Amino acid sequence: MRPASRTSLWDRLGDPSEKTLAAILLAPSFILLALIVVYPIGRLILNSFHDIRLSGGRPVRFVGFENYLLVLQDTDFWNATANTVLITLITVPGALVVGLGLALLANLPFRRQWPVRLALLLPWALPLSFAGLIFAWFFHTEHGVVNDVLRRLGLMSPQAPTMWLLQPGWAFGAICLTIIWKTSSFMALILLAGLQMIPRSLYEAAEVDGASRWQQFREITLPMLMPSIVVALIFRTITALQTFDIPYTMTRGGPGEATETLAMLIHKTTIDYLDVGYGSTMAVCMFVLSMLITAVYLRHVGRQA
DSSP: OOOOOOOOHHHHHHSOOHHHHHHHHHHHHHHHHIIIIIHHHHHHHHHHTEEOBSSTTOOOEEOTTHHHHHHHTOHHHHHHHHHHHHHHHHHHHHHHHHHHHHHHHHTSOOSSOHHHHHHHHHHHHSOHHHHHHHHHHHTOTTTOHHHHHHHHTTSSOTTSOOOTTTSHHHHHHHHHHHHHHHHHHHHHHHHHHHHTTSOHHHHHHHHHTTOOHHHHIIIIIHHHHHHHHHHHHHHHHHHHHTOOHHHHHHTTTOSTTTTOOHHHHHHIIIIISOBHHHHHHHHHHHHHHHHHHHHHHHHHHHHHO
């Protein structure tokens, strides 16, 4: 008896099984992912093991882990990393608190809800560099809106205006405030979607049992909203670790290096100093930091699941 002939590749493509159909449909996504994610990351890691300087005509030289040892001894790297982590620790919780308040406000039974939700979209849709320029004007020493309001309220002497962007502490605070304003709307949109998934019957049952609004918020809203909160925190934390546009447009990292972030230092090293190898090393460190924090979030999600 002759053995049954194996089906050819063309036969399987013409009448695919579920596994074959899934592979065909997912293939473009995997190819695109490899082109825009896997290859650039692999190239970045490869460059970090080389001395690549585009100035001076020096040839590319393999240096192994020398760049990583230099990073560990680089005070500018640790200063920029500390600024980045501090911005993350301030702006992520701040954006979450403000975004949660905005989401609760937008979820109220307004007669016309679209203007409220449109107002949430506007700060998020505004380009980051544009938001930085706007707030740089707000905090301008002589012509800024903030100093003008403080003068009119009698809280600041006209002869001694506050130099918001020229003093390290005030400049850092102004940047964090700008980032919170810009990113809280993004948090609000995600949390608003989560709020609308909570069944109204849960609140009605709680009202029948005599639960107050605070008890309903603590026992129903927060637990049911936790998956949306974790997703919002993951996206916001990753973008906070990559903060560049707002500090760059507001202070250029100054005064001195008081507001320089890790992304700004990488930009300065690779674009201004043309040291691609060392800049790639710092970029790999930032990538690893982002992945570690994301892994912590995902572990929390896994435990909840």
